[in-house]
Every structure is written in structure tokens, then in C-alpha cells.
Amino acid sequence: MLIVNDSGGKSVPATILRTELNIELNSNFNDTTMVKIYLNSIVKQMRNHTATLDNSNILVDKPWALIDDENELQKLIFKKDQKLIMSKNGQVQIGKWEYFPEAKALLIDRNIDKILCNEAFIDNGVMILRLDGTDNRFFILANENVIPDLNVNEYLKNLLYRKLQIRERKLIDGKILEVAGVEEWDHPHIGNNVTVDAEEIEDGKYQLENEKKYFEIKQGKIIQILTETTYTNPDNIDIVIQQRDSNYISYGDCVFIDNKIANDQTINFSKRRKLVIQNGKVVRTESKNKIRRYFSNMFKKTVSDDFNE
Numbered sequence: 419m420l421i422v423n424d425s426g427g428k429s430v431p432a433t434i435l436r437t438e439l440n441i442e443l444n445s446n447f448n449d450t451t452m453v454k455i456y457l458n459s460i461v462k463q464m465r466n467h468t469a470t471l472d473n474s475n476i477l478v479d480k481p482w483a484l485i486d487d488e489n490e491l492q493k494l495i496f497k498k499d500q501k502l503i504m505s506k507n508g509q510v511q512i513g514k515w516e517y518f519p520e521a522k523a524l525l526i527d528r529n530i531d532k533i534l535c536n537e538a539f540i541d542n543g544v545m546i547l548r549l550d551g552t553d554n555r556f557f558i559l560a561n562e563n564v565i566p567d568l569n570v571n572e573y574l575k576n577l578l579y580r581k582l583q584i585r586e587r588k589l590i591d592g593k594i595l596e597v598a599g600v601e602e603w604d605h606p607h608i609g610n611n612v613t614v615d616a617e618e619i620e621d622g623k624y625q626l627e628n629e630k631k632y633f634e635i636k637q638g639k640i641i642q643i644l645t646e647t648t649y650t651n652p653d654n655i656d657i658v659i660q661q662r663d664s665n666y667i668s669y670g671d672c673v674f675i676d677n678k679i680a681n682d683q684t685i686n687f688s689k690r691r692k693l694v695i696q697n698g699k700v701v702r703t704e705s706k707n708k709i710r711r712y713f714s715n716m717f718k719k720t721v722s723d724d725f726n727e
Contacts, residue, residue, distance in 0.1 A: 457556050459616040460574055461538045461546060467581045469540045472519050474498075476542055482559040483568055494559065502526065523550060543573050578616070588627040595624060595633070597640070606633070610640045632660060644672075651686050657693070659700065671700045 471477050482494040495503040502513035514527040522537045524547060535547035535557055543564035549555040560568050578584060585600040598611040612619065618638040625632050634642035645664040649657045658674040659667055673680040679698035687693040687703065694701045 464539050471517050481562040483562050484559045590625040590627050608640050
């Protein structure tokens with residue numbers, strides 16, 4: 419069977435499982451470990467969209483393809499009378515199968531052994547089964563009627579994108595950010611879940627390719643969408659501000675000068691205003707006109723209000 423196991427001792431031919439991680443799927447342990455992580459992520463994300471083998475129409479009388487322990491293509495057909503047709507290179511053996519709905523488990527008698535597999539993800543096109551008692555040992559079967567080219571990964575990716583409404587955004591480092599919960603023709607919003615290759619990513623700021631825009635990510639969610647704007651002051655100094663509102667400068671926006679976080683200072687910003695920076699962030703603006711500054715402080719105007727004048 420096509421197995422991704424804990425030892426990493428079995429190869430996984432790329433014709434059956436191609437990953438977007440651009441891995442050479444061979445016996446290398448690290449590669450196999452990455453495939454396990456990928457499969458675990460898929461299973462976790464799709465847990466609310468899986469079918470069950472309680473519906474025997476998914477399992478029975480379908481041509482299921484897999485890779486056996488010798489890394490050769492094998493076909494399985496689960497018959498209604500619980501016979502299991504196993505064909506490899508035209509040679510046929512007859513085994514048995516039994517499904518236990520109370521445990522969502524499938525017992526497979528392959529003549530040479532018997533294995534108990536738990537449902538991980540079930541669909542008309544793909545079955546991902548987890549060997550009972552393990553966390554990362556998977557059996558992957560593809561329905562040849564649904565996936566003629568046996569490209570399980572492409573099928574799972576399309577299914578995942580459709581079910582979770584995932585839209586891609588390319589990052590400046592070339593990675594693809596997968597943003598879930600985005601309607602077609604819509605844009606990412608604060609609160610959307612994000613992954614890369616179906617895995618959660620580290621907290622931080624991620625810049626989009628060909629855009630002066632950043633997503634700030636925390637615990638797998640977008641918490642801020644920042645637009646980077648460059649202002650040149652009267653002293654010909656470029657002041658770069660990562661704005662939470664693309665139209666206005668706001669309190670707390672990060673400020674950079676000479677590609678570094680700005681030091682604490684009050685800097686000349688425009689003909690009429692100064693920018694007060696503390697801890698690398700916008701605190702307020704001040705009018706160069708003392709009378710205007712007095713009334714501005716008196717009415718406690720916001721930074722955005724100041725820049726709208």
C-alpha cells in the first residue's frame with residue numbers, strides 16, 4: 419500500500435502523491451516527514467468536510483489505486499459481499515474487508531496480514547486512512563474513475579481551496595500564502611486564517627510580491643493589513659510608514675527611516691506639520707504654527723484628523 423510511515427523507509431512515487439513543497443519523494447527521512455506534516459495538515463483542515471464509509475457507495479465497487487509495500491501500483495476493489503479483489507500486474511488475489519461504523523474503522527485482510535485503519539479523510543475521489551494506534555502512518559487510495567492521472571495532491575488541493583474558499587497571495591520570498599474564507603473576487607480581511615503549503619506559519623509580517631502591502635500574522639490569522647507608503651519631507655528625507663489605513667496615517671503606525679526603525683524624535687514632516695515618533699511608531703503630529711498647535715491639543719484631534727487638514 420501507499421504508506422507514509424514513521425520510519426521514512428518507504429518511498430512515495432511522485433505520480434501518486436505530488437506535493438507543492440517541491441519535494442523529491444524518495445526514501446529520505448526528511449522528505450517523508452514533510453509529507454506526513456502535509457497530510458496531517460490536510461486532514462486537520464478538512465475534518466469538517468469529510469464523508470464516512472458508513473456510506474458504502476463511496477467504498478464499494480470502485481477501482482481504488484495504491485502503492486504496495488514493493489512500491490508497485492496495485493488496484494483494490496471492495497465488493498458488497500466483503501470480498502476484496504487485489505490486482506497487481508494482472509495477478510489477482512482475493513482478500514476480505516469489514517467496516518466497523520462504531521469505530522469508523524476499516525479492517526483489511528490482505529491474506530499476508532490483517533490491518534485496522536481509521537478514517538482520516540474520506541471522499542469520492544480519495545481515501546486517507548490512518549493505521550490504528552498511530553498518528554502519522556497513512557494509507558492513501560485514489561479512485562481511478564475520479565482521478566484518472568492519480569494526482570492525489572492536485573485533487574486534494576483543489577478540494578481544499580473550494581471547500582475552505584482559499585485564495586492565493588504570492589509573498590516576496592516566492593512562497594504562496596493560502597488565505598481561507600475569501601469569497602471569489604473579494605480580498606483578504608483581518609481575521610482570515612492563513613497557511614503555507616497547508617501548514618500554519620510563524621507569527622510575523624509577510625510582504626506580498628510586487629506590492630507595498632504586508633499581512634501581520636499571529637496564531638495563523640491575519641491581525642493587520644498594512645500598506646507601506648513613502649513620504650519625502652521638506653528636508654528631502656524619505657519617511658516610510660506602514661499604515662493600517664491605506665488613506666491615513668494613524669496612531670501606532672510603524673515608521674522607518676533609512677531602512678531602519680525610526681528613533682524617538684520629532685521630525686519635520688510637511689510644510690505645516692511635524693511627526694512625533696516614539697518606539698518606532700507614530701504618536702501624534704504637531705502643527706508648526708503655535709496657535710494651531712494650541713487649538714489642536716485643546717480639541718484632542720487624532721493623527722488622521724491632522725493629516726486631513
